[in-house]
Amino acid sequence: MPSQFAKKFIVGPGKAVSLAKIDPRDDSAFKGKDQAKAQTQKDAEAIDALQDKLYAEGKHSLLVVLQGIDCSGKDGTVRAVFNTCGPIGVEVTPFKVPSPEERAHDYLWRVHEACPEKGIIGIFNRSHYEDVLVVKVRKLAKPDVIERRYEEINQFEKMLSDNGTRILKFMLHISKAEQAERLKERVTDPAKQWKFNPSDLEDRKLWNDYMAAYETALRRCSTAHAPWYVIPADRNWARNAAISRIVREALEELAPKYPPPDGWDPKTVVVK
Numbered sequence: 001m002p003s004q005f006a007k008k009f010i011v012g013p014g015k016a017v018s019l020a021k022i023d024p025r026d027d028s029a030f031k032g033k034d035q036a037k038a039q040t041q042k043d044a045e046a047i048d049a050l051q052d053k054l055y056a057e058g059k060h061s062l063l064v065v066l067q068g069i070d071c072s073g074k075d076g077t078v079r080a081v082f083n084t085c086g087p088i089g090v091e092v093t094p095f096k097v098p099s100p101e102e103r104a105h106d107y108l109w110r111v112h113e114a115c116p117e118k119g120i121i122g123i124f125n126r127s128h129y130e131d132v133l134v135v136k137v138r139k140l141a142k143p144d145v146i147e148r149r150y151e152e153i154n155q156f157e158k159m160l161s162d163n164g165t166r167i168l169k170f171m172l173h174i175s176k177a178e179q180a181e182r183l184k185e186r187v188t189d190p191a192k193q194w195k196f197n198p199s200d201l202e203d204r205k206l207w208n209d210y211m212a213a214y215e216t217a218l219r220r221c222s223t224a225h226a227p228w229y230v231i232p233a234d235r236n237w238a239r240n241a242a243i244s245r246i247v248r249e250a251l252e253e254l255a256p257k258y259p260p261p262d263g264w265d266p267k268t269v270v271v272k
């Protein structure tokens with residue numbers, strides 16, 4: 001069950017979302033920047049402790065899907081929310097333009113392969129949703145092929161969920177103006193130029209089409225077993241605080257525990 005906090009961001013199953021009506025600068029879930037940053041730090045530490053138990057117990061996995069337009073802060077979220085987790089037990093998978101081998105398979109093949117095994121937190125930087133977002137906007141597949149993918153994705157995620165994977169999907173919602181600021185920084189700052197790709201400007205021209213494609217995906221693929229959350233993301237600190245709290249709560253709900261000794265008794269075992 002989503003908490004009161006998570007309910008502020010969740011997309012109810014089948015509910016229509018108007019992204020234009022969600023303010024990317026909304027920070028009303030927090031009492032200012034300092035409080036939000038302190039909360040994020042505490043939640044990140046709690047996530048680390050829970051992740052250790054998740055790994056030790058090996059019963060469940062957590063899949064965190066990060067989607068958003070260019071510059072929406074997907075990498076920054078990974079850094080901020082999972083910064084205290086050790087590399088054991090956390091796997092980040094970026095999804096780029098499919099390779100020839102990936103293209104030769106069905107679109108979920110590479111995704112299924114990257115899904116976290118029990119005990120692992122898997123983070124998708126982009127995901128199978130690209131197959132109903134960029135593929136739709138840039139008309140890389142026929143409309144009827146894209147149309148049936150929403151239900152295929154729901155079935156796929158249901159299967160993962162039935163097999164022990166808790167799924168959280170975050171759409172990082174930034175404004176067009178904020179994207180312009182971030183793109184300008186990428187063009188001018190030598191430390192960020194490597195992140196700039198001229199094709200980002202082509203996608204920017206298709207902003208409205210992307211927003212419409214997101215709205216469809218959010219409406220059709222937010223389910224009880226794999227909910228979507230729309231996270232106002234113009235302010236990094238508000239974005240990080242929202243996501244870290246929702247991730248922490250999901251892990252707390254899974255309530256992983258250290259397993260007891262298996263086949264031996266700590267009272268009788270003596271280490272000399």
Ligand code: ADP
Binds near residue numbers: 070094096097134197
């Ligand atoms: P980043 O995620 O940091 O922007 P890139 O600049 O390499 O990384 O961008 C990855 C690109 O791959 C994006 O433009 C994205 O839309 C594209 N992409 C991801 N999945 C697919 C897919 N299934 N079909 C076509 N393009 C895809």
